[in-house]
Amino acid sequence: KSQHKLAEMYGIGKTQVRCILKRKTEFIITFEQNEGSVRKRFHAAFCYEDVDDLTWQWFQQMCSKRTIIRGIIIQEQARKFAMALNNEGFKASNGLLNRFKARHNINCSIILGEKCSVDPVIAQDYKVRIPELTCGYKPEDVYNMDESSVIFCVLPSRTLAIHGEECANSTKSKDCITMSVCCNMDGNFETSIFTGSSKPRCFKNYVLDSLPLMLTNKKAWVTSAIFMEWVQKMRTASRHVLLFLDNSPVHPHELPHLSKSYMFLPASTSSVLQPLDQGIIQNIKMHYKKRLL
Structure with a gap:
């Protein structure tokens, strides 16, 4: 369909249609990377992609071995990779951990014994x-x-309670x-x-x-x-x-x-x-x- 018809169909301007079509490939790749996620979002480019790739490979290996993994363990492993790659400005912060989990659709799961x-x-x-x-x-x-x-x-x-009230311990x-x-x-x-x-x-x-x-x-x-x-x-x-x-x-x-x-x-x-x-x-x-x- 023409850009004019697309603009009329979706109620947007022709300039916006042109911008979307121009970034079509980028949007498709981003969608495929986020496929299966409950919350779809576009992730900003990560400065330390080499650290991210190594940490993700390590995470997949640990999952295949059914190893229990906590966030602090991921942070420490990412810090080790950054040191090995001489990335001196790298900080394994909680924000970095949250973004890592969001990029790779990592959720907290219950251990099934x-x-x-x-x-x-x-x-x-x-x-x-x-x-x-x-x-x-x-x-x-x-x-x-x-x-x-x-x-x-x-x-x-x-139990349900009024906000601010403490519940009696039984x-x-x-x-x-x-x-x-x-x-x-x-x-x-x-x-x-x-x-x-x-x-x-x-x-x-x-x-x-x-x-x-x-x-x-x-x-x-x-x-x-x-x-x-x-x-x-x-x-x-x-x-x-x-x-x-x-x-x-x-x-x-x-x-x-x-x-x-x-x-x-x-x-x-x-x-x-x-x-x-x-x-x-x-x-x-x-x-x-x-x-x-």
Whole structure:
């Protein structure tokens, strides 16, 4: 389209259209460099591009090694590169760090713990085998079971308040039970285990026998004996069931079959391979906290 039509279409002057077309290549390069960023902006030219390039290469290497990186570490590394290049006027300031992060779309991320230690090759190989392992089982007969602790009286650490007023500090609850969740591929849940003290004060007005399967342990943990008791009581209705388990010490590898087959996930891969660890248990806790409030 002609410059005249572009000016009419976008409601700008022809001089502005000419300036934009003249810098077309520059704008395209800048856009590609900022692709994927939530906040698009044009970055001013950096005086120490050699230091920036070396620091960016070093940062990418550290990320590939899953090294924990903080801003102060980036500043120190940039300072070392500047000294090696004899850039005497270089200052690794907080402003320089912020501009470095903005140029390369670097954000602060939460460390995911066990997921970082999972061998991706082992995990991928096991994923490929899942159709073979579940062959011959109906979706309603393929289960996964896992345990997680629940601080059942915990309250939020933040609250809404009038500006300027201090919030009263409350004592954090340490009352804990262990929740064991078991569900199948159809999304149906089996009876859960809730492990706690023999006479929990919070349930003093309830008939314990009316609650979901509740077993006791002084430390509110699931033990091998408790797990075996649950295995014996698990409803099977004479079905051929496949149960996926992680390698927790409370899951003994020699288990009674009772029309069940057991499949243990590879060691240290449950955070990636175990279905319950892909948000199911987290959502159960989230809904519980929502109802608690």
